[in-house]
Amino acid sequence: MTAIAVAEPRAHADTTSYLRAGTTIKSWLLTTDHKRIAILYMISITLFFMIGAAAAAVIRLTLLSPSGDLVQAETYNKAFTIHGVVMVWFFLIPSIPTVLGNFLVPLMVGARDLAFPRLNLASWYIYVVGGIFTFLAVVLGGVDTGWTFYEPYSSTYTNSNVILATAGVFVVGFSSIFTGLNFIVTIHRMRAPGMTWFRLPLFIWSIYATSLILVLATPELAITLTLIVIERVFKIGIFDPALGGDPVLFQHLFWFYSHPAVYIMILPGMGVVSETITCFARKRIFSYRFVAFATIAIAVIGFLVWGHHMFVAGQSIYSSMVFSVLSFLVAIPSAIKVFNWTATLYKGTVTYHTPMLYALGFIGLFTIGGLTGLILASLAADVHLHDTYFVIAHFHYIMVGGMVLAYMGGLHYWWPKITGRMYPERLARIAALTAFLGFNLTFFPQFILGYLGMPRRYHSYPPEFQVLNVASTLGASVLAIGYFLPLGYLLWSLRYGAIAPANPWQATGLEWQTTSPPPKENFAETPLVTQEPYTYTPDFMPQGASNG
Amino acid sequence: MAERQAVLAPQFDSLEQQREARALGMWVFLATEVLFFGGLFAGYTAYRTIYTSAFAAASRHTVLWLGAPNTAVLLTSSLMMALAVRAVGQNQPPPHENIQKQNAQQGATKHGVKGV
Numbered sequence: 001m002t003a004i005a006v007a008e009p010r011a012h013a014d015t016t017s018y019l020r021a022g023t024t025i026k027s028w029l030l031t032t033d034h035k036r037i038a039i040l041y042m043i044s045i046t047l048f049f050m051i052g053a054a055a056a057a058v059i060r061l062t063l064l065s066p067s068g069d070l071v072q073a074e075t076y077n078k079a080f081t082i083h084g085v086v087m088v089w090f091f092l093i094p095s096i097p098t099v100l101g102n103f104l105v106p107l108m109v110g111a112r113d114l115a116f117p118r119l120n121l122a123s124w125y126i127y128v129v130g131g132i133f134t135f136l137a138v139v140l141g142g143v144d145t146g147w148t149f150y151e152p153y154s155s156t157y158t159n160s161n162v163i164l165a166t167a168g169v170f171v172v173g174f175s176s177i178f179t180g181l182n183f184i185v186t187i188h189r190m191r192a193p194g195m196t197w198f199r200l201p202l203f204i205w206s207i208y209a210t211s212l213i214l215v216l217a218t219p220e221l222a223i224t225l226t227l228i229v230i231e232r233v234f235k236i237g238i239f240d241p242a243l244g245g246d247p248v249l250f251q252h253l254f255w256f257y258s259h260p261a262v263y264i265m266i267l268p269g270m271g272v273v274s275e276t277i278t279c280f281a282r283k284r285i286f287s288y289r290f291v292a293f294a295t296i297a298i299a300v301i302g303f304l305v306w307g308h309h310m311f312v313a314g315q316s317i318y319s320s321m322v323f324s325v326l327s328f329l330v331a332i333p334s335a336i337k338v339f340n341w342t343a344t345l346y347k348g349t350v351t352y353h354t355p356m357l358y359a360l361g362f363i364g365l366f367t368i369g370g371l372t373g374l375i376l377a378s379l380a381a382d383v384h385l386h387d388t389y390f391v392i393a394h395f396h397y398i399m400v401g402g403m404v405l406a407y408m409g410g411l412h413y414w415w416p417k418i419t420g421r422m423y424p425e426r427l428a429r430i431a432a433l434t435a436f437l438g439f440n441l442t443f444f445p446q447f448i449l450g451y452l453g454m455p456r457r458y459h460s461y462p463p464e465f466q467v468l469n470v471a472s473t474l475g476a477s478v479l480a481i482g483y484f485l486p487l488g489y490l491l492w493s494l495r496y497g498a499i500a501p502a503n504p505w506q507a508t509g510l511e512w513q514t515t516s517p518p519p520k521e522n523f524a525e526t527p528l529v530t531q532e533p534y535t536y537t538p539d540f541m542p543q544g545a546s547n548g
Numbered sequence: 549m550a551e552r553q554a555v556l557a558p559q560f561d562s563l564e565q566q567r568e569a570r571a572l573g574m575w576v577f578l579a580t581e582v583l584f585f586g587g588l589f590a591g592y593t594a595y596r597t598i599y600t601s602a603f604a605a606a607s608r609h610t611v612l613w614l615g616a617p618n619t620a621v622l623l624t625s626s627l628m629m630a631l632a633v634r635a636v637g638q639n640q641p642p643p644h645e646n647i648q649k650q651n652a653q654q655g656a657t658k659h660g661v662k663g664v
Contacts (some may be wrong), residue, residue, distance in 0.1 A: 106559075113559035115569045181576050189560070189569040215576055219584035251588075264652075 015520055017420065021520045032117035033520055035418070038103035041094060042122050042318070046487075048090035048131060051138075053480070054082035060442075060473040066466050069461035070086075077144035078160065084147025086178060089169050090131055092403055096268035097214075098127075098179055100410045101207045103418060105183055107511035107518065109199050110192025110527040115185040119186030122180040146457060148258070151239035152251040156232040162232060166225040173218045173225075176264075180214030183207050187307035194529035198292070200287060201509055201533050205292045206271025209299040213260045213267075224485035225248070231407035246315055255306040263302040265527075266366075266398060267295060269406030270337055273359045276413050279342050279507045280356035281348030284534035286340045294333035294340075303329040311382045320379055327377035334370055338363060349538045352503075354428040358409025361436045365401025369394055371449065380496070390450025396443045400479075408435070408486060414498030420517040421493045427485065435482025441475025508534055554604035618658060 017158050019037045021030075028036055063071040071079070077383040101122065106113050114120050137143055143165040145154040154162050193202070227238050228250075237243025277481070278285050285291060307315060307323030341363055350356070370395040376382050385391060415423050445468040450456075454465050461469070492528040503512040514523050560566040596603050628651050 111559065112566075115559065117559060176581055181573060182578070185569050185573045188572060215580050216583065219580045220587070223587045263628060287595060329599055429656055 003196070013246060014025075014521065015515065015524060016519055017515070018520045019420070019517055030121070032121055034106055034114050034120055035518065036104050037120050037124055038099050038101075039418070041102060041127070042096040044124070044127060044131065045091050045094055045099065048086050051135075052083050052086035052091055053483070055079045055086065056476065057480075059083060062459055062477045063461070064473050065468045066461055066463045068461070070496050072142055072461075072529050077146075077457070078138075078142030080457055081143045081146050081165075082138055083425065085134060085165060085169065085206075087399075088147055088261070089172055089267075090127075090397060092125065092136065092265040093402070094179075095162045095222065095407050096171075096272065096410060097176075097183070097210055097264075098108045098124075099437075100183075100203075100272065100414060101183060101268065102179070102406075102472065104205060104414065104511055105186055105204065106190070107142055107417075107514070107522055109187060109190060109527065110195055110510050110523065111186060111190040112286045112521045113522070114182045115190060116182050120182055121422055123175040123182070126178070127172055127175040130168045130170075130175060131169060133164055133168030137161040137168060137316075138427075145166060147248075149225075149228060151228070151231075151247045152245070154240065155228055156242070157239050166228055170222050170225045173222050176214050177218050180211035180218075184215065187211075187309070187520030192527045192529055195510075196529075198289065198318070199529055202274035202288070202291055202295070203271035205295045206267045206274070206397050209295045210264050210267045213264050213299050213302065217257045217260040217264070220253070221261075224253040224257065226374040227253070232303050234363030248315065251310050252306070255301075255309045256493060257307065259306040260299075260302050262395070262398070263298055265403050267298060269362065269366075269403045269410075272406045272413070273341060274337075274409035275277050275361050275363075275509070276355040276359040276409055276508075276535060277344050278504050278534045279413070280353055280359070281345050281350050282536045282538050283344055283348040284532075284536055286343035286346075288533070291337055297333040298330065298418075301326065301333070304381050305330055306375055308382075311379055312386045312540070324377050324379050328374060330372055331370060334366075337398050338367055338370075339535060350457060352429070353408045354423070354425060355413035357429060357432040357436075358405045358412065360411065361401050362405045362434070364403065365397050365436075365439070366421075369402060372397065384453075385450060387455055388450035389446040389454045389456055391448035392456050393443045393450060396446070401443070405435070405439075411486075411490070413505070414492070414511075415490065416504045417511055417518070418517050419494060419497075420500050421436055422500050422504065423486075423493045423497060424489050427489050431482055431485035431489070434485065437479030438475050438480070442472050442479055443475070445469070445475075506534060616660070621654050622659050625651050625658070628654070 007535070018033055022031075025295060028040070031037060031040075040127060049460055057070060059076070061499045062068050062076055062079070068076065102114070123189070143158075143160045144163055145158055145160065145162060149162070149166065150494075163517075187200075187204060195305050231243075231245070233241060234495070235243060237245040239245040239247050240246060274291060275286055305323055305327045307319055308327045311320050340361075370389070376385055376394060412423060412428060447470075449465055449468050451507070452465065500516040502515050504516070507513070510523075510527050512519075513527060554566070556563055557566060560569065632651070639649055
């Protein structure tokens with residue numbers, strides 16, 4: 001365990017739990033406590049997840065029949081657009097950084113709060129405003145351009161609420177920028193005495209790399225969205241070829257942000273996996289420095305591969321070759337991390353608590369997603385697979401099989417710390433397995449569908465594809481159970497769950513050295529760090545080893 | 549005149565840490581603003597270089613009696629803001645309040661002129 005020495009006991013250290021320090025609505029809506037803001041975000045992103053999931057339900061139900069006439073074609077277009085917009089910008093990008101990051105970054109570095117607490121609260125309100133714009137775009141008729149807003153359809157030919165939707169994304173982008181800025185300054189300037197860079201938990205390294213991408217890439221998205229609106233309103237020929245513009249320019253501008261964005265989504269999940277694998281294998285991470293540097297390498301190289309979304313858009317074969325090589329290169333640091341997690345498990349004392357189940361699921365499914373990404377990065381294969389269900393399956397394996405599992409795993413792992421309650425272990429394991437099975441049944445058939453040539457974003461398909469589509473929809477229903485169960489038992493645990501001790505998992509890390517839940521100022525005394533992270537030994541067993 | 553003593557925010561351990569954190573935060577924010585507007589400026593520069601005569605023709609439509617006062621208001625309001633920040637640092641609240649009001653009025657004026 002990280003050794004703690006008392007540095008300076010503060011005179012007025014209040015040990016009341018942060019949950020009880022103020023019980024009015026105003027104390028929550030005007031809080032500057034990073035832990036309460038994390039909970040505000042948790043509630044918001046859960047609501048948006050439900051909206052995105054409802055859109056997914058429309059998609060999967062429509063695709064039960066080859067004619068796909070459950071809804072009109074235009075409505076189907078709106079469904080997949082809203083599914084993408086909401087899931088990407090209002091769930092995946094914020095999820096781990098704003099919920100687990102906001103809660104844990106100050107705790108893990110030994111600080112009392114983030115560097116800019118009021119900016120933190122402002123970023124949540126900005127998120128809510130962006131969410132309202134997007135919600136309005138949905139209820140006032142929807143958007144049908146796809147979450148990628150491709151030109152010239154989105155500026156010239158569609159009659160849907162493009163401006164409202166892009167305004168919502170523009171606004172929520174600034175929420176992300178402020179969150180990232182807060183994390184960068186906190187990690188640089190507010191580490192506890194003795195907390196050197198290479199004593200930081202790998203979760204912090206992941207959040208740091210994610211924050212770098214957030215502040216560097218998101219402004220570029222903001223200007224791209226602004227240009228869509230300018231063209232739509234003023235009819236200046238930026239992207240519309242009929243007005244002298246270049247539609248491929250839009251794709252460059254869009255994907256220059258959106259490829260780093262997918263690393264914003266996955267890097268925090270990788271950080272969670274590093275934390276849970278080490279704890280439940282009772283072993284230090286294999287080659288900490290390689291994992292830390294691989295995290296930064298993914299962030300850097302991730303800015304150089306955007307052209308792999310445009311292999312068939314008419315760009316030169318030479319630039320396609322360069323992007324293909326770079327896309328292969330970006331897989332290397334990801335693979336290093338997967339190998340290191342596997343090596344951490346090797347000869348570890350492994351126990352299969354729920355967070356470990358989610359982490360193991362992440363490793364397997366992220367690997368499949370990553371390998372299929374390499375297939376798509378191969379130019380000749382991509383000519384056939386581009387815009388088919390193969391691509392959809394690939395990124396859902398990463399986003400849902402990887403990221404969502406990591407979020408669920410992190411939520412379970414740190415639930416005792418956040419709420420002071422234990423979740424029911426047996427039910428949680430069943431839910432994790434249900435989600436894993438449901439996920440694979442949903443998305444594995446889509447690899448086959450894509451390979452056989454079924455295009456994406458089509459509401460109808462040849463009848464010979466029906467069996468696989470029905471299997472996929474069935475899988476989605478099972479996956480939904482896997483999501484509803486945690487929603488139910490986590491809420492149940494708030495009142496009826498076992499009271500959690502300070503360190504139920506016998507884990508290392510500063511966040512476990514304070515009470516569950518922590519007091520408002522996190523620590524009774526400023527911690528002093530003298531050891532490397534993950535100083536696990538096989539003798540310690542997690543206290544939550546019993547079932548139920 | 550005494551410099552106003554900065555108040556130590558509770559999340560920081562020392563004034564030096566607070567100052568360094570705020571400076572780093574502002575520089576990171578400025579970097580994001582450069583990224584945000586840089587594309588626009590680059591696009592403007594590119595188009596102005598390629599279509600010089602078109603820009604020259606368009607600029608001949610400038611209404612000087614609106615544009616010149618607008619520039620004066622812009623420069624004055626920027627000066628007011630800088631003076632306000634300096635006044636805060638030197639612990640002089642009353643002029644600061646007036647300056648903020650003037651600043652807001654000047655900002656509105658600029659927008660009105662642009663609209664015309």
